[in-house]
Amino acid sequence: MPQVPVGLSVRPSNVPQVPVGFEPVGVEAVFVPADPPRTGTIALWEPSRAGSGSGNAAGSGGDATVEVVLPAGSRVRRSVVPARLLTIAEAIDHFTAEPDPMAPVSHRAWGAAALAGLGLVAHGKLAPARSPQGFGAWRVGPLDPADHAWLRELAAAMPPLAHAVPITGSRPVRIHTAEGLIRAFWDAIADTLARPDGAYADTLTNARTRTSPRPLAAKAEPFALPDPARLDGPTDWLDEIEQFERAGARLVLRIEPPSGGVDEVEPVDEEPEPVDTEAGSFRGLLRLRSTTDPSLLVDVADLWTAPAAVLTRLGAQAETDLLLALRRGARAWPPLGTALTAATPTGVDLGDDDLEDLLTRGAEALDGAGIEVLWPTELFGTGLKLRARAATPTPAGAAQPTFSMRDLLTFRWQPTIDGEALTDDEIAALAEAKRPFLWLRGRWVKVDRDVLARLRRRTPRTLGAAEALAAALTGELEVDEERVEFTAEGPVAQLAERLRAAESDLAISTPADLQATLRPYQQRGLAWLAHLTGLGLGGCLADDMGLGKTLQLIALHLHRRPLGQGPTLVVCPTSLLGTWQRELAKFAPTIPVRRFHGAGRHLDETAPDEVVLTTYGVVRRDHDELATATWGMVVADEAQHAKNPLARTARALRSIPSATRVALTGTPVENHLTELWSILDWTTPGILGSLDRFRRRLAVPIERYRDPDATARLGRLSRPFLLRRRKSDPGIAPELPPKTESDVVVPLTTEQATLYKAVVDEVMEEIRSSEGMARRGLVLALLTALKQVCNHPAQYLHEAGPLPGRSGKLAALDELLDVILAEGESVLVFSQYVEMCQLLQGHLDARGVRTLFLHGGVGAKKREQLVTAFQAGEAPVFLLSLKAGGVGLTLTQATHVVHFDRWWNPAVEDQATDRAYRIGQDRPVQVHRLVTEGTLEDRIADLMRAKRDLADAVVGSGEAWLTELSDAELADLVALGSPT
Amino acid sequence: MSPAGRRTSGDWWSDETEENHRPPAARGRGSRRGFGQTWWGRAWVDALEHRAALDPGRLSRGRSYARRGAVGQMDVAPGLVMAAVQGSRAVPYTVTVRVPRFRRDDWERVLDAIAAQIGRTAALLDGELPPEVVSDVAAAGLDLLPGAGEIQPRCSCPDWGDPCKHAAAVCYLVADALDKDPFTLLRLRGKSRADVLSALRARRTPGPGSSAGPSAGLAGSSAEGVVARDAYAGASEPRPELPAPPLPPERPGHPVTVAFDPPPESGIDPEVLRALATAAAHRAWQLATATPGDPDHEGEADA
Incomplete structure (x- = not known):
């Protein structure tokens, strides 16, 4: 039984799923402390620019700098490097933005520190303090053992670069400890947040009791105003706060019911004494809990009767700790104050009003004062x-x-x-x-x-x-x-x-009209889709590229045909229109297909079992018209095009009603939760709740805090609606052939079509009136020119740019790379033309994709370096422009091969590609051949298939066989056909 | 040079009677009020009138002076009360009243006695001086309230009476001061309230109780750091994974500071501190749980 595919496995956001070749943006972060704490800054700097002396700071104008201590061989060196300095408020904004899993460790570490600091202040763990220079300041505190443990964990995970701020005047030069610097950062956060900004400097709402805003009495300036202010007057009251932190024991109030308490030795299932539930009062017993060993709980009564024993276990200050705790507690919850009147208090009596108050407000107030309230569950249950x-x-x-x-x-x-x-x-x-x-x-x-x-x-x-x-x-x-x-x-x-229970689906039989054999995992995919759509729910099929999502969808359409719910609308990127049409023709020839795209498109007389193909662009424009039809199913192919739920594309898609909806995507959608929401909310509206609530309850806790509870909940919610199989799944990999080849049929742009026709008209004319060697030369020139036009107008016109939007092949390549790179895989891109490779390299560079480029003019040593680099994963894309017969190269890192254009000698082509990578590597390889629709490339593909055997006979003669075609055959070949 | 015998009022050169003498620009409260509203004030008056062995007749003249507001600015320092008193002359007289301070080891015994009682220390930290403190001090063999000969009033006026009415007035007004703040008595005996409290704290906690330095909790004060070379020496060792930040609370928490109160002399209003801390917790909670901004409307290519 193959492994059940898991619909969701969220990557922890700090473990980079680094697509090979994306080097981390090299921005390191460090905290520079200052006095008062709120004037500290976070410095962002790049080690690569450390030696550049003066220069503009990373990303901002001005010449801000930071002094760090850097390694220099086996020694260290103090350096002043250009940096971008963030105030504490700016730093908080920076670090609460979407986390970048590819940032360097120091950057992510300070991000985690910022969030932890915010969490501490959010818990109320902040206290007034006096800075070293005597200013009023806030700091975080008191920290409990869990906080200290986390601090140590973070400090241990920080590399030295993250805390390489020198301590002035130290010889040999010393840097702050990670723990010390993190604490200073936390103090700075507390100091900043406790001071309201200019906009509401004059009023404060008491948020807890919601009293009306009162003017900020000029009675706490050192702690309230942004400007530094010295503390006059006595400050030993600040030390008392620390006393609490260093306390060896914390006060615990254990609530005892009137029956005099249950003897804890009694077994629980014995009948307790009949309880007089009307009379008797509850009592709060005072106990002390050790902070070093939280399992140690001692009755305060023992402190009076046998003080020595208690003091040794809880520390010599136990009595002081108790005293201070009682004072604080009495302030927070007055009924506790009765304990102070006794010389040797052991507990307090609680009337009904006291209990009521404790339950509603008192427990929280006491918690704020550091006093635990225990309701023993054997007496009170879980409520x-x-x-x-x-x-x-x-x-x-x-x-x-x-x-x-x-x-x-x-x-x-x-x-x-x-x-x-x-x-x-x-x-x-x-x-x-x-x-x-x-x-x-x-x-x-x-x-x-x-x-x-x-x-x-x-x-x-x-x-x-x-x-x-x-x-x-x-x-x-x-x-x-x-x-x-x-x-x-x-x-x-x-x-x-x-x-x-959807995994153990009832198998359904392959639809009769399907001209293909479904592999077992595809059968399961079909069953899953049929099941979901049959229930009126939608779903997302997120198999890896190459596993046959299109085929499964076509099978689904055929399966649903008898239901008579209406035609199916398939929305896909323009570059895939041709492919869909070809595959439908191949696998489901009985189904009528039309394209709702381009001028003159219409929906008249749509058959009930028709498949209508359209693009995202058309949906944006014509969603009104599309919404008037009755669709049995709407399919969004490459659904990541609608990943932004607020953009027009997604909204237009939503406006088209249908009986069921299916999304197809090859990108790992579970890594971007907003994208996941957008897709699942389209297929099954409302299943993930509103976007706002989704973000608050699931996305932020998962992405920012890696909350396991939220991750589990999201899994339960989304698993029934998301099916994702990977090529590497044990049940699937054996079923995949080592090499899969597919044609990606792309349309020409208008510019390309115009150029194509012009070239054909001009040169065919000449060919007809020539013969012999001249004719051969002209034919080759024609074919070459047309190939270049099909590649990209800029190649044909020998321009350097602009590139985007002018070539269907380029658009298709971008689509392919999006998915391949998102999955972290590597790809070889072949073109016969060095110039085309150069254009591609420039294009990919502009998109931030690292590439390597190998062509015939590259020497052996450099060639080896490139190969090594690619195999090491330093770049995900390898552009190759090699004549056939090049030296065999080992490029097994690639799992995809794209032929941007083709050699028209099939054997040569196979040889080139097979030599370039070793077949039989343990991962299946997908070969994509880009073919422009309606052009000679399209037809030659057929021609080549027909003449495969002939090809064997002409190995080594390149493409000369084409020059033997007659005028008529040639004309047929190069005529620009329109798509069906 | 003064004529023999007493005068009933006024200075020797003046024939004004008490009744029609009105010091300029000084008015007091009701004419027959008593001194000492609180226990402490009354205890002082009692000590003044009965134990300090001062001339009761002269003391009584001081009462009326005090009542009519002749005493101006009064300062209490360790061992010394100083005041300016408006007499019939234009320039006020300077009065000093001395009370012996406790010696250092006396104070040690006093503080020990107080610290022994948990309730007592609690009250003191709360800003109260319970009357029981007197018995605590007595247990240490000392008298908090002044006894025979311990009150020594002096005045710059020419009157030879002991105490003169000016000085006597000041003595009575100390009772007022004690009503307002009983710690004045401790101050007279040599220790300010802050001194007493920090001494009490020090007794319950050995350790650095110095209020002159920065709060030890403030991280900036730890200046040792680590030698940079050593830090980098271990740089290549594998480091553990970064921990995920702890989850924020379900709702903003109560600041612990809520329960701590700065004393009045610090000039800090505890209510404001509480409000600042509570607001900070709210702000932090919002930032920690806030959702990232809306994804921007990326340029949509004509796909």
Whole structure:
């Protein structure tokens, strides 16, 4: 049984999936501390420019610099390098932008530090402090053991370059430690965020209690205003904050219910004593927890009775720690203050009001004061939770309730304790409870007013079908910004179940009219597509290039024909129109096909089983007209063209209704989550929720924080709708032939067509009136000229540019490279013409693709260097312009070969390409031949196939056989035909 | 040179009676008010009138002077109270009242006694001086409140009375000062409130309690670093993978600073600190959980 393809496996964003040859943008980052902390800066600099002395800073005008310590052989050297300096606010913006997995380690490390620093401040872990020069400043703190551990991890992962800021006056020169510099960066972040900017310098809202804005009393300038201000007056109160951080013990408040507490030695299943639930008060027992060994918990009472033992285990300052903790706690939650009145406090009594307050506000306030509140679960359980249950409104009496994606469902709340639903009696008891806790099922259950209010609300809440399905797949629903457990019922549950089990599909038989044999994995792909589309859902087929997505789609169209839901619309890039048409003609000749493209396009009299081919450009322009037809299926080929959900292409595509939608893409879509959203939201609208919520709940946690919980949820949601097989999958690789050849049929641009016709007209005239050697010469000249026109007008006209938009082949090459490079693979590009290779090299350079170029004029030594470089993966694209018979080269790094133009001697062509790479390397190789539609290239391909045997006889004579064609044959050959 | 016998009021050259003498530009509060509203103020007055062994008759004259607001600016320093008192002359008189300070080892005993009680220290850190402190100090064999002969008033006026009414007035007004801030008494005895508190803290925590240096938590103060050559020597060793940043909290947290209060002398308003910290937590939370900007509308090629 072949390995079940996983629909989603998100790469951690810091492990670069570096497409071979993309060298990291060499921008290193380092933090330069300053006093006051908020004036520190992040410096971005490039080691490659370190020796360039003065010069413009990377990317910005001006000559900002940073002093770093760089290695020089076995020694080190202080250097002043050009740099771009970011203020703390700018640095935060920079590092919270989309992470670049290809940036150098130092850059990514400071990005992680920035996010961690923001997280600490977001937790409220910041405190006022005094800077070394006596200014008022903020710093992060207190850090708990987990924070310290993470800090050490980051420091260990930082290369020396990342913290190579020298300490002034040190000999031998010293640099800051990574940990110290990261802490300084965190302090700078806290110091910056605590000071409101100019716009709201005068007012502050107390965000917690939402009191009205009050003018910033001139009572905390050193900590509030942007300008540095010295701290006058005593500052030892600042030290008290540190005391907390260095405390050996933290205060814990353990809540004990009135029955006097349950003896923890008793086994849990024994019946506890009958509890008088009306009388008796709760009590908060004071305990101390060691910070060095968090499993050590000691009753404060022991501190008074047996102080020596406690002090040795918790540290000599245990009493001070307790005192300060009680003071803080009393400030944060006044009922705790009663403990201070006793000489030797052990706990506090809690009245019902106190409990209520503790449950709502007090626990959070105490948490802010560093005091843990424990509700032992053997006494309190895990609390009352609400689950959502969904039901389809079914018409009364329907035997088999149907479920369509257009349905609305209602859901209701179901209260649970420890995972079990409550009975109606219990719910009634809760609603009537007067005390904050109720004795239920052997536990004290918190009576949560919010929960009860929700339960009582009358109006039913509705869900869209897609939302319900998504909730059924993940087991969670988001209601009012909160994630609650979700239980699906009825048809929704069944559908979710069927989707989850989709891997073991019922096989479906190959459609009779399909003129091809499907490989087993293609059979499975077809079954999967048929299953999804049959349910009215859409999906994305994301197989690697070369696995036959087009064929599977054609099979699907044939399979769906009997349903009679209407014709299929295929949207693809212009360069693939020809290919689609050819493949449809080859594999499904009984299906009518038309192109809705170019002048004179129309949709009149579309047959019910027709396939209409169109391009993304036409969809953008004519989506209104396309939307009026009734489509059985809309297919988006190379769907990454609609990856930007807000752009016109995606919006136009969405506006075309159809019974089902299928997206095809070869790029690893799971690496760009917004792209994933755009595609899946088109195929199955609503399944991933709104874009905003998707970003907040899934994309940001996954891409920025690598949150495993979010990754798992996204997997559950998307797996049923995304099928991706890789060439390297164990079940698939053996089935692939070592070499697959395909023709990519591309159209000519208008400019090319005009040139082509002009050349044909002019030279054919001459050929007709010549003979012998002159004629042969003319024929060859004609063929050469036409080949060049088909390649690119700039080659024919001997121009250097511009290049984009003038050649169908160039557009097709760009499309191919997009997918090949996105998958991190390498490719050989052959052309007979050095000039064409040069044009290609310039074009690819401009697009940021590294290339290597080998042609006949290159010496042996340089040739070896190029080959070594390519095999080492230094560049993904190798341009080759070699006469046939070149020396055999080992270029096994490539898994793709593109023939930009062709030798018209088939044996020679095979030889050249086969010699260039070794067949039988362990990875299958795909060969793409670019052929311009309706031109001589098109026809010669047929001719060559017919004359393959003849070719054997003319090995070595190049293309001379063409010169033997008669005028008529020649005219046929070069006539420019229009696409069918 | 003064005539023998006492005068009932005024200076020797003046025949004005108490009743019709009004010092210029000085007005006091109600004429028959008592001194010492709080326990401390009353305790001081008690010490003044009964234990300090001062002449009660002369003291009583000071009361009316104090009541009518003749005493101007009053400063309390260790061992010394100084004030300017408006008499019948244009230039006010200078009054000094001396009270002996505790010696250093006396203070050690006092602080030890206070530090022993957790509740006491808590109250002091809260800015209160509970009356029990007096008994704490007594347990150390000392008297916080002045006893016999410990109050020594002096005045620059020509009156030979001891204390003269000016000085007596100042003595009474110390009670007012104690009402406002009982720590004035400790200050008189030689230690400011801040001194007392840091000494108390030091007792419970050995270690650097110096408030003169930067807060040790501020990272900038660690200046050792690491030798650059050593750092680069290990550069080629494989480094562990970068850890993923920890997840931000579900909602912005409560700053721990909420529970710490700067004392009034620092001039920092704790409410403002709290508001700043809370706002910072919110801002940080938004930045940490914010979604990246919308993808820009890339140029769409005519595909």
